[in-house]
Amino acid sequence: MIDNSRREYFNKIREQEVLYLKQVWGSELHHRCPLESEGDLISATITETGEGVFYCDECDSIWRSNHPLDEAHADSFETFALANGRSGLTMDDILIG
Ligand SMILES: [Zn+2]
Numbered sequence: 001m002i003d004n005s006r007r008e009y010f011n012k013i014r015e016q017e018v019l020y021l022k023q024v025w026g027s028e029l030h031h032r033c034p035l036e037s038e039g040d041l042i043s044a045t046i047t048e049t050g051e052g053v054f055y056c057d058e059c060d061s062i063w064r065s066n067h068p069l070d071e072a073h074a075d076s077f078e079t080f081a082l083a084n085g086r087s088g089l090t091m092d093d094i095l096i097g
Contacts (some may be wrong), residue, residue: 015055015094017042024078034070035061039071044094049083053094 019091020042021038024030031054033039043065046053054067055077062080081087 013091013096021057022095031069033058033061035059036063037054042096044096046082046089046094048086048093055094066086 005028013085018043021030021040024043029043031041033041033056035056036059039056041054041063042057044053044055045051052063054069055062060077061074062077063069063073063075078088082089092094
């Protein structure tokens, strides 16, 4: 059985991602995932440190916004190291947009 509150949580995140993509679509701010063809990159801020990142809405790879968006600089939510030394992120740690 699907947990309704969990589904609502992910629907809310998806809404924010779609809103962001509508704003940047067709501009130089819109990036496709460099790792596979289906994903789009979402701009976000890590609330704890203020660091800017892009993450892929399909494979959940993540890039620091000041790094090249390529395979060599891709990280994952699980291993992403914050500037304050903590490592690991969830969607609760970031603000989309
Ligand atoms: Zn991707």
